[in-house]
Amino acid sequence: MMTRLLGVLGGMGPLASAHFMTRLTLLTEASQDQDHVPAILWSDPRIPDRSAALRGDGPDPLPALMRGVDGLRQAGCGAIVMPCNTAHAWHQAMAERAGVPFLHIADATADALRKVAPPPCVVGVMGTAATLAMRLYQDRLSAQGWEVITPDEAEMARLVTPAIASVKANRVAEAFAPLAEAANLLGQRGARAVVLGCTEIPLGIQAGPQDQLHVPLVDTIDALACAARDWARQAG
Amino acid sequence: MMTRLLGVLGGMGPLASAHFMTRLTLLTEASQDQDHVPAILWSDPRIPDRSAALRGDGPDPLPALMRGVDGLRQAGCGAIVMPCNTAHAWHQAMAERAGVPFLHIADATADALRKVAPPPCVVGVMGTAATLAMRLYQDRLSAQGWEVITPDEAEMARLVTPAIASVKANRVAEAFAPLAEAANLLGQRGARAVVLGCTEIPLGIQAGPQDQLHVPLVDTIDALACAARDWARQAG
Numbered sequence: 001m002m003t004r005l006l007g008v009l010g011g012m013g014p015l016a017s018a019h020f021m022t023r024l025t026l027l028t029e030a031s032q033d034q035d036h037v038p039a040i041l042w043s044d045p046r047i048p049d050r051s052a053a054l055r056g057d058g059p060d061p062l063p064a065l066m067r068g069v070d071g072l073r074q075a076g077c078g079a080i081v082m083p084c085n086t087a088h089a090w091h092q093a094m095a096e097r098a099g100v101p102f103l104h105i106a107d108a109t110a111d112a113l114r115k116v117a118p119p120p121c122v123v124g125v126m127g128t129a130a131t132l133a134m135r136l137y138q139d140r141l142s143a144q145g146w147e148v149i150t151p152d153e154a155e156m157a158r159l160v161t162p163a164i165a166s167v168k169a170n171r172v173a174e175a176f177a178p179l180a181e182a183a184n185l186l187g188q189r190g191a192r193a194v195v196l197g198c199t200e201i202p203l204g205i206q207a208g209p210q211d212q213l214h215v216p217l218v219d220t221i222d223a224l225a226c227a228a229r230d231w232a233r234q235a236g
Numbered sequence: 237m238m239t240r241l242l243g244v245l246g247g248m249g250p251l252a253s254a255h256f257m258t259r260l261t262l263l264t265e266a267s268q269d270q271d272h273v274p275a276i277l278w279s280d281p282r283i284p285d286r287s288a289a290l291r292g293d294g295p296d297p298l299p300a301l302m303r304g305v306d307g308l309r310q311a312g313c314g315a316i317v318m319p320c321n322t323a324h325a326w327h328q329a330m331a332e333r334a335g336v337p338f339l340h341i342a343d344a345t346a347d348a349l350r351k352v353a354p355p356p357c358v359v360g361v362m363g364t365a366a367t368l369a370m371r372l373y374q375d376r377l378s379a380q381g382w383e384v385i386t387p388d389e390a391e392m393a394r395l396v397t398p399a400i401a402s403v404k405a406n407r408v409a410e411a412f413a414p415l416a417e418a419a420n421l422l423g424q425r426g427a428r429a430v431v432l433g434c435t436e437i438p439l440g441i442q443a444g445p446q447d448q449l450h451v452p453l454v455d456t457i458d459a460l461a462c463a464a465r466d467w468a469r470q471a472g
Binding site: 002011012014015017018019024026036040043046071075076 | 237238247248249250251253254255257258260261262268269270271272273274275276277278279280281282283284285307310311312
C-alpha cells in the first residue's frame with residue numbers, strides 16, 4: 001500500500017484536473033482500490049485567468065496559487081503536481097513555497113520522451129501560441145540535450161490554432177486532420193517524437209485514424225500522471 | 237463567482253471519484269473556469285474495503301473515513317459529499333463528526349426523482365445485492381412517500397449481478413441487455429422511474445440503444461453532483 005500522499009493543484013480548468021485524476025488512476029497498475037495513489041485534488045477554478053495575466057490583462061494568479069500550495073501542504077501532501085501548462089509560468093515561486101518536490105510538467109515530459117526518443121536528437125513541441133511563447137518546453141528540453149522545433153507561424157495560423165479552437169468548441173473530429181498534418185510536418189523536419197503540450201491537442205489527435213500519424217506522440221498530462229505515480233510508489 | 241468550498245470524500249474507488257469530479261464540472265453551467273464549483277477531492281484509496289467490513293470480514297473503515305472528514309473540514313470545506321454508495325453505511329457517524337452539511341446520496345437521489353416521478357408513486361431501485369441489503373435507498377425513499385420495489389432474487393442472480401460483474405471486467409457492452417431487461421421488468425411491475433444505485437450500472441446501461449429502455453432512469457452519481465452544485469451556488 002502506498003504511504004505517500006500526492007497533492008494535485010487543479011481547477012485550471014476543472015475538467016482538465018478531473019481528467020488528470022482519471023488518467024492517474026488508469027495508469028496505475030492495481031487490482032483493488034488500496035493499490036492506487038492517495039491524492040488530494042485542490043480544484044480551485046476561482047484562480048484568476050493565467051493567460052490574461054501573462055498578457056498583462058488581468059489580476060495576478062500567484063496569491064491564489066500559493067493558497068493552493070499551502071492547503072496541500074497543510075493536508076500532508078509530500079509532493080505537488082499541477083495539470084495545467086500555462087500555470088507553470090509561476091512554477092518556480094510555487095516550488096520554493098512548497099518545500100516539497102513540485103514536479104514540473106516539462107521534466108515529466110522529458111522522462112516520457114527519453115523512452116521514445118532519447119537525446120541527443122530533434123523533437124517537436126506543439127501547443128498554444130502562448131505556451132510556445134513562454135518556452136515552457138523548449139528551455140527544459142534543450143537543457144537536457146534535445147534540439148526542439150515547433151510549428152512555424154504559418155502552420156500555427158493554418159493548422160494548430162484553429163484545431164485547438166475546434167476542440168474547445170466540441171468539434172473534436174474536425175481537429176484531427178490539421179493536428180495530424182502539423183505533427184507529421186514536424187516529423188518531416190526531423191522530429192523523432194512530438195510533444196503535445198496542451199490539454200486540447202490530445203483530444204483532437206485521438207479522434208481520427210492513428211495510422212495517419214507518422215511520428216510518436218507524447219501526451220504531457222499522461223507524462224505528469226506517470227511521474228506522480230512513480231513518486232508515490234517510492235517508499236517514504 | 238462561487239464562494240463556497242465543497243469537500244468530496246473519495247478514492248472508493250478512485251475512478252468513481254474522478255468521474256464524479258468530471259460530472260460535477262459538466263453539470264455546472266459555465267462559460268469560464270471561474271464559474272465552476274471550488275472543490276477539494278480527498279481521494280484516499282487506502283480506506284479499508286467497505287463491503288468486506290459490512291460482511292464482518294475486514295477492518296473497520298470508519299477511522300480512515302473520519303480522517304477524510306477532518307481533513308476536508310481543516311481545508312475549509314463547508315459541505316461534504318461521498319460518491320460511493322456502500323460507504324454511506326457509515327454516513328450518520330461521519331455527518332455528526334463533520335459539523336457541516338454532509339449531503340446523503342439517497343436524499344440527492346430523492347431530489348432528482350421528485351422531478352421525474354413525484355411521490356406518492358412506485359419507483360424501482362437497482363444496485364448490488366449489498367446495497368439493496370443495506371436498504372440505503374429503500375428506507376429514505378419510503379420515508380419521503382415513495383413505494384420502493386427492487387429486482388427479485390431470480391432477477392438479481394440472472395441479470396443484475398452478472399451485468400455488474402461484466403462492467404467491472406471491462407465488458408461494458410455485454411451489460412446493456414440484462415440491465416435494460418431488469419429496469420424494464422421494474423417498469424412492468426409499476427415503477428414510474430428506476431434509480432441506478434451503483435456506479436457500474438449507469439456505465440452498462442449507457443452502452444446500448446436507449447430506445448429499448450421503457451422507464452426513466454435516475455443516475456445517483458449525477459444526482460449527487462447536482463445536489464453538490466446546488467449547495468455551492470447558494471450564497472454563503
